[in-house]
Amino acid sequence: MPKVGMKPVRKQQLIDATLESIGEFGLQNTTIVTISRIAGLSSGIISHYFGGKQGLIEATIIHLLEQLRLALLSRISVENLTATERLKIIIEANFTSFQRSTPAIKIWLSFWAESMHEPKLSRLQNINSKRLYSNLLFSFRQLLTENAAKTAAKQTAAMIDGFWLRCALSNKPEAEFKQAEQLCKSFIDEKLSH
Amino acid sequence: MPKVGMKPVRKQQLIDATLESIGEFGLQNTTIVTISRIAGLSSGIISHYFGGKQGLIEATIIHLLEQLRLALLSRISVENLTATERLKIIIEANFTSFQRSTPAIKIWLSFWAESMHEPKLSRLQNINSKRLYSNLLFSFRQLLTENAAKTAAKQTAAMIDGFWLRCALSNKPEAEFKQAEQLCKSFIDEKLSH
Amino acid sequence: MPKVGMKPVRKQQLIDATLESIGEFGLQNTTIVTISRIAGLSSGIISHYFGGKQGLIEATIIHLLEQLRLALLSRISVENLTATERLKIIIEANFTSFQRSTPAIKIWLSFWAESMHEPKLSRLQNINSKRLYSNLLFSFRQLLTENAAKTAAKQTAAMIDGFWLRCALSNKPEAEFKQAEQLCKSFIDEKLSH
Amino acid sequence: MPKVGMKPVRKQQLIDATLESIGEFGLQNTTIVTISRIAGLSSGIISHYFGGKQGLIEATIIHLLEQLRLALLSRISVENLTATERLKIIIEANFTSFQRSTPAIKIWLSFWAESMHEPKLSRLQNINSKRLYSNLLFSFRQLLTENAAKTAAKQTAAMIDGFWLRCALSNKPEAEFKQAEQLCKSFIDEKLSH
């Protein structure tokens, strides 16, 4: 019994199922069948709503990027934050439990690998990468000279991504992630204490 | 052409072809046919020498890791290096032109993604990750207190990996890599100037 | 052509095609392609319905065994048969035109060869072998002492299988099969006339 | 160091290795590599001496048939045997420990399956089949009328082959083979006691 206005519901349903499938089987072993089975829908529906598997994967990555963007937005929209507080919040937004979850880790790593060959994904990746830098730079500028701010922003961005990567690939991610967040914050403190 | 002692020659030939194929098509689109065509050999030879495609991929990754290890080893075996010089050299070894090459980038990214599902690759990844940390820690210990050394080593490792990642994924990797190396070294100077 | 409820239709279609292919090319030279071409379907459908080639072969063997079982069942369900009549009918069921057909012969011979390495097939073979013995024993018991019945049942089972085998492998199977059936029946008459 | 006159030695070596490989892996999983490894020789030697794998398989089958022929010949060449004794000896020759061995069983079953498609093997099979019948007929003729002898020979041949087959495929071949031999002999006694 076809219902109208199912589009957004179905799309989200399929994106969630994709994340779940990737979390369980990895992107490599995620097929249209594993996704549609998890979603409790037929395999044909994926082509119907996303034009194909690739479309769904891209939508899932966009969802992931969006989550990251919103995580920061919701935290930063609080009023009267000092620049230092903002910097700490940016770090926290990159280490939320969602970003540390197995599906997110697997899809991030696959996303990077894929983005080398998919211009569309590469563009998304670049936007995301620059956003982190811009956000950091915005706050550092209020605390340091222009050149020092740029350097600090680049180093902090690298340290955040680097820690995320090293923790994601480590044996005991949870403990490592926790410490990583602290070490990133310490780095900022050091930078500013000069 | 049945000559004896071809084993190491053919193996290296195939590993080189694998790197080339991954550089051109990506790991996802690298098949036994693309590799064997680049190597100028038949497809059957891969199973003959590596037991299958997966075996060749793993051998290629091990080759990559070994290159990284040797890059450091050859630089560090110079006598009479100060601890600070050693730290700088560790950074340089992670940004050699080989590690910055497109094939290396593509295989590193794919390697990380795959290591989430292949215990064998995961183990290799862990060894590699810890080696960087250990090397950094060894030198920092000669310059800082134990706790400060640990913190510095962890931050530096993250910054190296993070910069490598951000540069690898950027639009203009070459310029970025160059600057990244400098920023890593600056970070060490700052750390030690405290 | 996506109709619902095609499963049993397609499965039978593929089993029939398998028998035809084995009849023409032999099990050894029967591939997924020869089967699917005969069935007028794609090769992928085999994995879809039977999980793979082996699954289809097994299903075909089960079909063969089932045919044998049904051939006896349909003949024996007639009322008021004497024990002697039942014995003759058991023989006839083992020499039906289906069991004497080239595809059936080829698959039986291959089945035996395969059952040495496939536990699943071995089990089926054993069940089938014992069924013939049990059926014979049941009727012989009504005519002979326990020990004599057991001996007769074993000898008759061996003679049936042996004649079937010798006829199947002979130059002119049809004539031989016909005579074989008679000789089996004569054997029973002799046994009972003692 | 090539030696001259190695031909017969190598050929027998390879036939023995083939039997061993089939005994362990089955004909289906017996490759040129498994055979040559067991023989301790290179794979190329097979083509050299037998023209290819098929040639070696055929030679192995001929060896098997020859063993059967010789088993009978050596037993029957004793002087002053009665016709009845000869019949019993024919039975025994078909149930020697060699014929009951796993490699022999596997290769016999495979031989039958293959002979449906290889005219050469089919011819060998026919010769072998007729030899058993002729041998039995020769002795029965001395004890029964022509027609009765023919019937008895055919039935006995079928029973021997049938018992061999049923025993070969059974769960506990050894015990079954032993009883089978007895039941074949009993059959002859019954035949002659009429």
Add this chain to the structure above:
DNA sequence: TATGAATGAGTGTTCATTCAT
């Protein structure tokens, strides 16, 4: 709107054969 039966190109793997040494 939603299904899932059916397709078939593409993949990794196996293995008998070849042949320079």
Add this chain to the structure above:
DNA sequence: TATGAATGAACACTCATTCAT
């Protein structure tokens, strides 16, 4: 005489896509 490196056709299998319903 004997090797074993190398080949490449043949194979079973996977899976994104299509489309009649």
